[in-house]
Amino acid sequence: MVDIKNIEDFDKQSDKIGDIYMGHMTYYSITLDLIALYLKGQKLLYVESKTFCEHCLYRLMLPTIFISAVCTVLSLGLQDYSRGGIVVSSLTGFNSFLLAVVTYTKLDAKAEAHKTTAYQFDKLQTSCEFYSGKTLLLKDHDVSKKVTEFVESVEKKVVEIKDVNQFIIPEVVRFRYNDIYSYNVFAIMKQYKTTRLLNTQYLININNRIDEFEELEETETAVPDVVINIEPNSKSSLFNNLFKINVEPHEEEELLDIYSKKTKLSDLLKERDRLIGKIIEYRNISISLNEKFDKLVNKHITKQKNMFDLLGWLKN
Incomplete structure (x- = not known):
């Protein structure tokens, strides 16, 4: 049987060991670092989502721009041919089809929404990292209360960011970064x-x-x-x-x-x-988990570098 005295003794000794080898400042700093790591993962997912949507948009818009220019030239060059109008009309119709696909899939809106979301997560991540360093380096007797309020404010902002962006992360990105998505x-x-x-x-x-x-x-x-x-x-x-x-x-x-x-x-x-x-x-x-996170990211970066991409120069 375990008596209450032993449990109380364990709590006291555990707190004492924690104060000696960990410290409250270090504990709160580690907590903020872990939250920053979560925000870093969310930022990466939305950056990749933005890049994927832009890539799909470029694949549709560049042919559309090219066809529009070709139709302008052919409308004059083929006006003396009996079937010239049919060729130009066919190209114009195909061009309209591509534009309709772009409008229907909302790729432009998705890319912009993911870009804004990634930017918001980046700001929160930077804020967490600076607050973590401030907590560790500066002595503050009210650090517990302030860290709690800061974490609650971050939680509120994350919920607001998720509510604003109604577009889900593309399936390709979820599967490609499944380790990070489910991390x-x-x-x-x-x-x-x-x-x-x-x-x-x-x-x-x-x-x-x-x-x-x-x-x-x-x-x-x-x-x-x-x-x-x-x-x-x-x-x-x-x-x-x-x-x-x-x-x-x-x-x-x-x-x-x-x-x-x-x-x-x-x-x-x-x-x-x-x-x-x-x-x-x-x-x-936090350092150990961050290293594991970086390894996962670098693995996918190396894999993408080894793949040929005709539109890779348009990525930003």
Whole structure:
């Protein structure tokens, strides 16, 4: 059975560890960085949507412009031929068909809407990045309240941007950037927070065991019971099983059996240092996710560069 006292002790020790190795300023800065990463992904999707719609528009409008110019010339050059009028009328009719397709698909309006949306997301991303640096570098006692208000304002603006642009992202862009389109930054953040919580719990247990070893050396008495309620056999412990599953995505680590009689104080000290290092590494979570994001983008950029595009010079 877990008593309330142990839960309260865990909360206090967890907050203390967080203040030492993370800090409130760093935590809020990381939160803003993750929001900026989400905005970066949205900006990329709408920029690519704008480029795709413009590309389709160019493929229809350039032939239309060319046919209009040809019809102007042929109307004079073929006026002496009996079927000259039929040729010019046919080209004019085909030209009207292309213009009707452009009007029906609303490619011009879609491209402009996606362009405006991408610009709005770019402004929000820049604002988040600057506010993240400001939060980390400048000391402010009301940082929690201000960051909360800032995040709420960003959320409100994102909803407004989505409401203004009624055009959905083209299917081609969704499939091409499916990894980014389905990339849930906040779900990944929850996963990292869970891993950090388990690491913190494990560090607390190790510190308790170290205290027991030190008391044993001083008093030469038997090792007392474990302070935090957990199964003595670490191999069957629910906590250790959960920890092995959630340490890192696609990563499995062998944990030190801190409750084994063979475990030495030096082993516990090494394990404690390793856990402290892992907890400190969570400060780089936004950098790690941003690197994964850049790899996905660079993969598609390299793929597009290797493809021949006749209208590539019109991209902007």
